[in-house]
Amino acid sequence: MYQYRRFNNKNGFFQKFGNLDYVLLTCLLILGFISLATMYSTDGGEVLFHTKSHFIKFIVFFSMMIVISFINIKFWFSLGYLSYAIILGMLIWTVNFGITASGSKRWIDLYFLNLQPSELMKIFIILCLAKYFHRMKMQHVNSFYAISFSLIIIFVPMSLVIIQPDLGTSLLIAVSGIVVLWFAGLNHKYFFYSCLLSIISLPIIISFLKPYQKLRVLTFLNPDRDPLGAGYQIIQSKIAVGSGGITGKGFLKGTQSYLEFLPEKHTDFIFTLFSEEFGFIGSIVLLLIYAIIIYRVIRIGALSRSYFAKLFCYSFGTSIFIYIVINMSMVLGLVPIVGSPLPIMSYGGSSMLATMIGFGIVMSAKTHSQQSIA
Amino acid sequence: MINISDSATKLNSLNRRMFILATAKIIILGGIVSRLFFLQVKENKKYLTLSDKNRIREWKLPPIRGEFQDYFGNTIAGNFEAYQLHIIPEEVEDFRYVIYRVKELLNLSEKQFKKIIKKKNEIKPWETLIVADNLSWEKFSKINNHLYDLNGVKPVISISRDYPYKENFTHVLGYVSQANENDLLTNKNIKEKFVPGLKVGKTGLEKSFEKNLIGSNSVERYEVNAYGRRISQLAFQKGDKGETIKLTIDTKIQELTNELLKEKAGSICVMDIYTGAIIAMHSSPSFDPNSFVFGISQDDWQLIRNNPMKPLVNKSLSGNYSPGSTIKPIVALSALENEVIGKDFTVQCKGHKNPLELYGQTYHCWKKEGHGFVNLREAMKQSCDTYFYEVARRLGVDRLSVTAKKFGLGEKVFRNIFDNEKKGLIPNTEWKKNALGRNWVLGETIITGIGQGFIQTTPIQLCLMTAQIANGGYKIYPKIVANDDNQYEDKFTPLYKKARNIKIVQDAMFSSTNEPRGTSYRSRLNDPKYQFAGKTGTSQVKKITEQDRELDLKTFQIPYEERDHALYVAFGPYKSPRYALSIIIEHGGSGGTVAAPLAKELFKMIVDRHEIRKNYDNKKYLDI
Numbered sequence: 001m002y003q004y005r006r007f008n009n010k011n012g013f014f015q016k017f018g019n020l021d022y023v024l025l026t027c028l029l030i031l032g033f034i035s036l037a038t039m040y041s042t043d044g045g046e047v048l049f050h051t052k053s054h055f056i057k058f059i060v061f062f063s064m065m066i067v068i069s070f071i072n073i074k075f076w077f078s079l080g081y082l083s084y085a086i087i088l089g090m091l092i093w094t095v096n097f098g099i100t101a102s103g104s105k106r107w108i109d110l111y112f113l114n115l116q117p118s119e120l121m122k123i124f125i126i127l128c129l130a131k132y133f134h135r136m137k138m139q140h141v142n143s144f145y146a147i148s149f150s151l152i153i154i155f156v157p158m159s160l161v162i163i164q165p166d167l168g169t170s171l172l173i174a175v176s177g178i179v180v181l182w183f184a185g186l187n188h189k190y191f192f193y194s195c196l197l198s199i200i201s202l203p204i205i206i207s208f209l210k211p212y213q214k215l216r217v218l219t220f221l222n223p224d225r226d227p228l229g230a231g232y233q234i235i236q237s238k239i240a241v242g243s244g245g246i247t248g249k250g251f252l253k254g255t256q257s258y259l260e261f262l263p264e265k266h267t268d269f270i271f272t273l274f275s276e277e278f279g280f281i282g283s284i285v286l287l288l289i290y291a292i293i294i295y296r297v298i299r300i301g302a303l304s305r306s307y308f309a310k311l312f313c314y315s316f317g318t319s320i321f322i323y324i325v326i327n328m329s330m331v332l333g334l335v336p337i338v339g340s341p342l343p344i345m346s347y348g349g350s351s352m353l354a355t356m357i358g359f360g361i362v363m364s365a366k367t368h369s370q371q372s373i374a
Numbered sequence: 375m376i377n378i379s380d381s382a383t384k385l386n387s388l389n390r391r392m393f394i395l396a397t398a399k400i401i402i403l404g405g406i407v408s409r410l411f412f413l414q415v416k417e418n419k420k421y422l423t424l425s426d427k428n429r430i431r432e433w434k435l436p437p438i439r440g441e442f443q444d445y446f447g448n449t450i451a452g453n454f455e456a457y458q459l460h461i462i463p464e465e466v467e468d469f470r471y472v473i474y475r476v477k478e479l480l481n482l483s484e485k486q487f488k489k490i491i492k493k494k495n496e497i498k499p500w501e502t503l504i505v506a507d508n509l510s511w512e513k514f515s516k517i518n519n520h521l522y523d524l525n526g527v528k529p530v531i532s533i534s535r536d537y538p539y540k541e542n543f544t545h546v547l548g549y550v551s552q553a554n555e556n557d558l559l560t561n562k563n564i565k566e567k568f569v570p571g572l573k574v575g576k577t578g579l580e581k582s583f584e585k586n587l588i589g590s591n592s593v594e595r596y597e598v599n600a601y602g603r604r605i606s607q608l609a610f611q612k613g614d615k616g617e618t619i620k621l622t623i624d625t626k627i628q629e630l631t632n633e634l635l636k637e638k639a640g641s642i643c644v645m646d647i648y649t650g651a652i653i654a655m656h657s658s659p660s661f662d663p664n665s666f667v668f669g670i671s672q673d674d675w676q677l678i679r680n681n682p683m684k685p686l687v688n689k690s691l692s693g694n695y696s697p698g699s700t701i702k703p704i705v706a707l708s709a710l711e712n713e714v715i716g717k718d719f720t721v722q723c724k725g726h727k728n729p730l731e732l733y734g735q736t737y738h739c740w741k742k743e744g745h746g747f748v749n750l751r752e753a754m755k756q757s758c759d760t761y762f763y764e765v766a767r768r769l770g771v772d773r774l775s776v777t778a779k780k781f782g783l784g785e786k787v788f789r790n791i792f793d794n795e796k797k798g799l800i801p802n803t804e805w806k807k808n809a810l811g812r813n814w815v816l817g818e819t820i821i822t823g824i825g826q827g828f829i830q831t832t833p834i835q836l837c838l839m840t841a842q843i844a845n846g847g848y849k850i851y852p853k854i855v856a857n858d859d860n861q862y863e864d865k866f867t868p869l870y871k872k873a874r875n876i877k878i879v880q881d882a883m884f885s886s887t888n889e890p891r892g893t894s895y896r897s898r899l900n901d902p903k904y905q906f907a908g909k910t911g912t913s914q915v916k917k918i919t920e921q922d923r924e925l926d927l928k929t930f931q932i933p934y935e936e937r938d939h940a941l942y943v944a945f946g947p948y949k950s951p952r953y954a955l956s957i958i959i960e961h962g963g964s965g966g967t968v969a970a971p972l973a974k975e976l977f978k979m980i981v982d983r984h985e986i987r988k989n990y991d992n993k994k995y996l997d998i
Contacts (some may be wrong), residue, residue: 138383182395185387239428242413242421255429259599280414284407291403298392307384314392321399325406332409 016070016367024296024366027289028065028344028359032058034286035345037251038274042265042347045252050266050347057349061356068360073368076361077308080131083124084153090117091160104164107350116350118161118169122323123358125177126315128153133184134308134373141185150181167213168339172326176319183314220336233263237331240276248279266347268339272331294321297359300366306373309365316358430608431598434569437589438533440616442547442579444625445651445856446990450543451580454536456668457514459506459529464499466526475524476505480513500603504571508534508668535573535667539625541660542632545688546623546854548578549663551670567591573667578688579619579854582791589616620856622651624987630979631656634972639683640940640959641690642972643837644980647945647954650841650850653980655834657689682934683960691788691795694830695958698913698965699757699893700943701778701825703843703879705765706750708777710875714768717878720749723760726923730763735817737763738923740912754882755892757910759824766823771814774822775802780869782838783831787852798835801828826914833956836943840909841954842869843883844945847876883907884948887970894942894970899977906946906977910965913939929963937961942969946977953980 039054040047068076090108094117098105107114129150133141140146154177161170182191198205206214219231227235240256249255254276257265265273275283294317301313320343327342329335341351413421442451459476466472473494477487494503505527509517518529535550537543550573557574558565563585564574574588575581592613596604631642635658644653661678665671670678678685687693709715725744729736739745739759745752753761766774778784784800799805801822803814821827831839838852847870851862870876884907886892893910916936929937940962945954955976962968 138380138387183388183391185384185391236428238413239421239424241410242417243425244414245418245422246415255597256425259429259597259605261428261600275410275414280410283410283414287403287407294399298396302389302392307381307388310385310388314388314395318395318399321402325402328406329409332406332413334405334409 013070019367019369020066020069020363021296021300021366024293024300024359024363027293027296028062031289031293031344032062034274034289035270038270038277038345039266039347041252041254041277042257042270042273044258053349054347057352058344061352064353065356065360065363068357069363069367071364073304073306073309073361073364073371074373076127076312076364077131077134077306077373080127084128087117087121087124088157088160090115091121091157094118095160095163098164104166106164106166106169113349115353116169116348118157118164118166118173119348119350119354120357121157121161121173122169122176122319123316123354123361125154125157125173126180126312126319126358127361129177129180129184130308130311130315133180133311134306136184138185142187142190147181147186147190150177150184153177165210166339171338172319172323172340175322176315179318179322180311180315183311183318216336216338220333233269233337234331234333236261236263237269237272238333240272241332244276244279244283246280248275248277248282251277253277267341268327268337268346269331270345270347271328271342274345275331290321290324297362300362300369304365304369306365306371308373309369309371313362313365316362320355320358429597429599431596431602431604433594433596434567434591435594435613436533436569436572437567437591437613438615439535439550439573439589440587441618442543443618443620444623444628445621445987446624447620448625450537450539450621450623450625451547452536452538453533455531456507456534457509457511457529458504458532459509459514459517459527461503461505461527462500463494463497463503463526468525469494472524472527473505475520476517476527479516479520480506480509498602507532535664537663539629540662540664542625542628542656543623544578544660544663545657545690546578546621546628546655547663548575548580549666550574550580551576551666561585563588576666577794578792579621581793583617583619583855586619587616590614621854622646622649622653622856623655623854624653624983626983627654627976627979628656630654630976632658632660634975635659635959638959638962639689640957640962641693641833642955642957642976643690643834644953644955644976645837645841645852647841647845647951648850650838650852651856652852652854653953655690655854657687657691657693659683659685661685688792688794689958689960690833691792693832693958693960694796694798695833695939695941696827696829696913697783697825697831697836698911698939698941699759699825700836700909700911700941700956700965701823701829701831702754702757702762703883703909703943704778704781704783704839705762705769705774705823706754706882707843707870707875707879708774709765709769710750710878711777711871712769712773714773715750715765717750719765720747721753721758721761721764722747723758730760730820732767732817732820733815737817737820738918742926750878751882751885754879754909755885755889757886757893762823763820766819767816769819769823771819771822772802772804774819775800775805778829778839781842783835785835787832787834787838788854791854795834796832798832799828799830825911833958836941836958837954837956840943840945840956843876843879844907844951844954846873880907883909883945886910887944888948893966894944894973896966897970897974899974902949903947904977904981905948906944906973907948908942908944908970908973910970911939911941911943912963912965913941915939915961934961937963940965940968942966942973944970944973944977947981952984953977955980 036055039051043051094105094108099107099109099114106116136146154174158170158174161173240262254273256262256276257273262269262272297313297317301310304310323340323343326340330337341348343355438453441449444450463469490505497503514529553564553568553572553574558568561584567588575584590613593611594607595609597606597608598604627644631654638658641657643655646653665674723739723745726738726742729738745756745758748758748761778800784798786795786797788795806812806814818827822829842850847868848866849864849869851865887894887908888898894908899905915938940959942957942965945951957969957972959968
């Protein structure tokens with residue numbers, strides 16, 4: 001029986017095809033379509049650079065996700081450490097030879113694409129840690145060795161990203177890693193203590209922040225202290241969202257973005273534009289789509305046989321959820337501005353690539369849900 | 375291989391934690407949704423307003439100023455289309471080339487050119503740069519002919535103030551010029567309606583009626599982007615033109631007054647003796663108010679300011695002059711009213727050899743040989759000073775001042791309409807005590823009797839005084855705005871005790887103009903239709919010394935500043951009086967020879983124009 005399954009899994013291309021999660025695929029396609037429409041709106045109702053580029057990236061990376069989903073989950077399991085090491089190498093490369101734009105070195109020039117390794121790290125750290133904990137016995141999870149090793153896995157890329165400098169992404173990398181630790185069964189008390197510790201050390205951390213980062217925190221606490229300077233982004237973003245109302249201003253009619261009051265409307269503030277044009281109802285629909293996607297990801301994890309697949313799916317789903325929450329809270333003025341894109345919606349190749357690889361692995365876990373990993 | 379039980383606990387722990395997190399996720403999601411609800415549903419109105427505030431910007435345009443019309447509806451201060459040249463730097467491909475080309479075409483001086491370049495650097499590239507604000511038609515058409523070569527240059531026609539009668543109405547209307555900081559601070563209306571380049575009244579009626587004239591701004595509402603660039607026009611709200619103000623002035627007569635006072639410094643006021651309507655009011659020399667509209671050049675300004683004849687002073691209202699003999703009708707009237715003298719009271723005037731002597735001071739009559747025995751009528755006719763010294767001595771300055779004030783002297787004639795109007799001065803004993811701290815002396819009463827000394831009157835006051843004598847002694851309130859229907863309760867109340875006394879004075883004034891030996895006999899008009907009655911006046915600027923009296927110089931032999939002011943007040947036509955006037959010519963010499971002849975010219979026209987005015991009132995005659 002087991003042998004038979006294995007055999008089937010290896011060869012049943014059509015069966016794999018049938019095993020794809022079509023709800024998830026449909027939701028991703030809808031989301032892609034929405035993001036393209038929004039991108040079209042940011043270009044002022046014309047098919048310009050951003051729309052074209054976003055379209056190509058979405059098609060390419062979506063196809064790549066399908067391809068990934070046909071590759072056995074075991075392959076991804078085996079790739080766990082190696083991929084982490086490669087991305088780490090890329091990060092080191094970035095620190096030395098990266099492309100500098102708006103004051104930070106984040107990108108590697110790959111000729112056809114400017115790759116941002118830190119975005120990839122958000123996914124591959126999950127893969128790496130999932131593999132690490134897959135083999136571990138329960139009683140070893142809370143051992144000093146396991147904790148320190150996993151923390152090192154988290155801290156190394158994090159610090160490499162911080163020195164770029166890119167606080168937002170490095171925090172998101174840390175969040176991804178910590179999520180895996182949580183699912184792996186790390187004792188609650190560690191989380192509790194570290195939370196306490198970080199709250200206590202918050203003033204010290206703040207004193208280490210760069211002036212513009214401090215400004216962001218201060219601005220978050222009171223956006224009106226400098227409405228034309230540091231507080232401008234968040235004030236304009238809130239105005240855009242708030243003025244959208246229940247039904248929104250209508251597609252291509254978002255005055256805040258059209259008249260260029262919105263900053264970063266292609267990337268971090270894309271939700272603001274969407275929310276302005278489609279209103280409360282549109283935003284709820286978008287949230288619903290994201291919720292379905294996350295639900296499907298977690299469901300795939302629940303249905304998976306291997307611990308690795310479960311751990312990856314849960315962590316990936318949760319990470320995606322956290323990215324969404326942080327991005328939305330940021331544009332809605334609930335947390336300070338940190339550079340964090342909205343998965344799939346935001347313009348940005350690396351982020352799209354990383355997200356699609358993540359979904360590909362999840363999909364692979366679905367098509368190979370009966371695959372157990374030794 | 376992993377231990378089965380271990381693997382099970384691991385899976386259990388994983389699923390349990392997933393469950394905990396799923397719950398947390400739902401709560402967080404709820405938080406996001408409620409935040410969205412708060413912003414988009416609950417606070418929607420606030421943010422919608424903020425968003426509109428962001429994107430909608432209003433531009434106020436200069437309001438169109440109301441016009442002034444004369445009595446017959448002719449525009450005396452209107453608006454004309456000024457030809458201007460605008461450039462929006464952003465829309466010009468090669469600004470340097472275009473601006474040099476414009477400089478060439480308009481023959482701009484290096485200084486003007488630098489000013490334009492400086493202005494260009496101060497504004498945003500999408501804002502309008504006004505290169506020229508009032509081009510001549512020739513230059514404007516020249517630019518239009520070269521437009522093919524001047525990409526981005528816009529010939530614009532804009533509305534601006536125009537005074538078609540140039541210097542004729544300057545002192546009545548005042549002029550407009552760019553609003554300055556002071557205008558904004560003192561006038562709320564200007565502050566409300568201010569736009570850069572707004573022109574406001576600086577003096578005269580233009581200033582007094584700013585509130586009515588200014589109109590309201592047109593408003594253009596534009597959608598703008600984050601950088602303030604206009605994207606599209608959303609609305610245009612047309613403003614109202616300011617009110618048209620109709621004056622009582624007759625342009626033809628006003629022009630005549632200007633003509634008569636040419637090359638002279640002085641004033642002419644003409645008034646309807648029943649309605650108080652000002653028919654003409656001119657102060658000379660005047661200046662062209664049009665030159666102030668676009669800012670006067672420094673040279674022209676210095677020329678006007680340093681002119682010794684003082685064109686900037688409205689002499690009709692702010693010129694304080696000794697009335698000289700023109701006060702005599704009031705002195706006589708006061709004496710009659712107070713029953714100090716009768717109409718047959720006689721005084722002997724003995725000439726310069728036997729002047730009136732009082733406490734060591736001598737008081738001369740103007741006539742060297744003296745007038746002999748004169749009664750009131752004869753004294754007024756020949757303007758005998760000696761007679762009025764005696765009358766003043768008997769009357770006393772206090773009783774005289776009461777009558778003078780009653781007839782409108784020493785008070786502002788137009789109340790608050792003109793901010794530069796002066797009150798003049800009618801002295802009495804109490805005034806001197808308060809103002810100078812000294813007691814009144816009799817000698818001062820004596821010279822007040824012939825309108826010298828402390829007494830000061832403005833030409834418009836003299837005109838009002840004459841009007842009120844002419845209408846039989848009834849109070850009137852002069853007005854210059856046609857529909858000024860302020861109702862004064864004491865309008866037409868008698869100013870006399872005995873109507874007979876007014877008649878005596880009127881008759882005496884008649885004799886002065888129409889009987890031989892009258893001081894203005896040579897200026898008389900014999901046709902009863904035009905016949906007028908008046909009183910000359912020659913007011914001394916400088917005390918006449920014994921030496922001067924000996925020399926008896928002719929006017930042209932005396933330095934300009936020391937020459938006497940020539941005055942004349944009159945009313946007519948004598949049979950049924952309708953108009954009163956006052957004429958003053960600064961340093962003109964004798965009232966009889968310089969001022970009175972002007973009245974002759976004036977009455978001819980005033981009486982002729984009266985018919986037209988009457989018909990116009992009846993709406994039968996609509997064109998002039």
